[in-house]
Amino acid sequence: MTDDEVHEGLADVTVTETRLSDIDGEAGQLWIAGYPVAELAANATYPETVFLLLYDRLPDAAELESFEDRLCSYRTLPEPCHDAVVAAAQRGAGPMAALRMGAATATAVEPNDPEADALRLIARLPTITATYWRVLSGEEPIEPRLDLGHAANYLYMLTGEEPTDAQVAGLETYLTAVVDHGLNASTFTARTIVSTESELVSAITGAIGALRGDLHGGAPDLVLQMLEDLEATDDVRAELETRLDRGERLMGFGHRVYDARDPRATVLEDATATFYEGENDFFAMAKDVEAQARDLLAERKPEWDLETNVEFYTAVLLHGVGIPSELFTPTFAISRVAGWSAHCLEQLEDNRLIRPRSTFVGEHGQEWVPVEER
Numbered sequence: 001m002t003d004d005e006v007h008e009g010l011a012d013v014t015v016t017e018t019r020l021s022d023i024d025g026e027a028g029q030l031w032i033a034g035y036p037v038a039e040l041a042a043n044a045t046y047p048e049t050v051f052l053l054l055y056d057r058l059p060d061a062a063e064l065e066s067f068e069d070r071l072c073s074y075r076t077l078p079e080p081c082h083d084a085v086v087a088a089a090q091r092g093a094g095p096m097a098a099l100r101m102g103a104a105t106a107t108a109v110e111p112n113d114p115e116a117d118a119l120r121l122i123a124r125l126p127t128i129t130a131t132y133w134r135v136l137s138g139e140e141p142i143e144p145r146l147d148l149g150h151a152a153n154y155l156y157m158l159t160g161e162e163p164t165d166a167q168v169a170g171l172e173t174y175l176t177a178v179v180d181h182g183l184n185a186s187t188f189t190a191r192t193i194v195s196t197e198s199e200l201v202s203a204i205t206g207a208i209g210a211l212r213g214d215l216h217g218g219a220p221d222l223v224l225q226m227l228e229d230l231e232a233t234d235d236v237r238a239e240l241e242t243r244l245d246r247g248e249r250l251m252g253f254g255h256r257v258y259d260a261r262d263p264r265a266t267v268l269e270d271a272t273a274t275f276y277e278g279e280n281d282f283f284a285m286a287k288d289v290e291a292q293a294r295d296l297l298a299e300r301k302p303e304w305d306l307e308t309n310v311e312f313y314t315a316v317l318l319h320g321v322g323i324p325s326e327l328f329t330p331t332f333a334i335s336r337v338a339g340w341s342a343h344c345l346e347q348l349e350d351n352r353l354i355r356p357r358s359t360f361v362g363e364h365g366q367e368w369v370p371v372e373e374r
Helices: 037-043 046-055 061-073 079-090 095-104 114-136 150-159 165-177 185-195 200-211 220-231 236-245 263-275 281-300 310-321 325-349
Strands: 021-024 029-032
Touching: 029 037, 029 046, 029 263, 037 165, 037 263, 046 061, 046 114, 046 150, 046 165, 046 325, 061 114, 079 095, 079 114, 095 114, 095 200, 095 325, 114 150, 114 200, 114 325, 150 165, 150 325, 165 263, 165 310, 165 325, 185 200, 185 325, 200 325, 220 236, 220 281, 220 310, 220 325, 236 281, 263 281, 263 310, 281 310, 310 325
Parallel strands: none
Antiparallel strands: 021 029
16 A cells, blocks of 8 residues: 555555454454354343453353443443433433433543443443433433343333343344444544543544444434335335335445345344244334345346345344334444443553544645735
């Protein structure tokens, strides 16, 4: 690579080494800390996965219990954070804006400690999201329950009802499956910010801002809207063709790094099949849409690899679990905050300020003209 060679969007540029996740886009494979994502998502709890990312090994039973207790101890929001989230909801702020405000104040009254701040943020993002949703819905926030696991407590704080085992299992699988995914936009944002030796909370706040964009984390709710629209039509293929004829994207297909099917889509499809077992009309409809959409995309755009991505079955699974579609992207952040935090801590192990270069394409030799002569 020459010094003046431009790689738009940093495509194919390697900027760091990591032990946290690895992607084979051609083969459609993903490893989390060395474990195939399907194996990890089928067996690990979310706290086990967090421990693995932070400490590079799986905990034994005693370590896991102690770790879960520590996460539980951080669930309650400090007063400045609680007040910021409530104010955001009362003003009608969007869910990601509220999450960003909550994250920015989540450690405001505690001393700066990157590892402790990582755990505080992992524990508090579910409380922030649930508090926002309850207040936005005109209801009182629900205090976290320390006797419930991470996924179960989040669902409980949203509704006030203890979730079923099926709901917890579905959400647990989702949280583990999407916990980390290479150097995506939000992760790179987090590593860039922390490389300046800013606080970890600033890095996570920036990552949330990056995730908010439709090109990164903002599409699962659009997948659900598409599926609900198609559920109401008599001819799915004709409706999909109409959308393509209008130049619209079929949401839930295609990915920046995968030429094959997103492996997380397979993990979440399996989890969704288990969740909807015995009552699977919506799941069966979604599978039919997926099959017809893939066929059409292969016919219309054979030069592109528009396979099913993680967002498609994210929408189906989270809808079944009971997460409101408005909270799909915040729920993504509730998982990914562990990956962001692990990347930040990894960056700090041997930190070097991230400072890429740009190629100037303007004109040199400009001469100043006083304002009265312009």
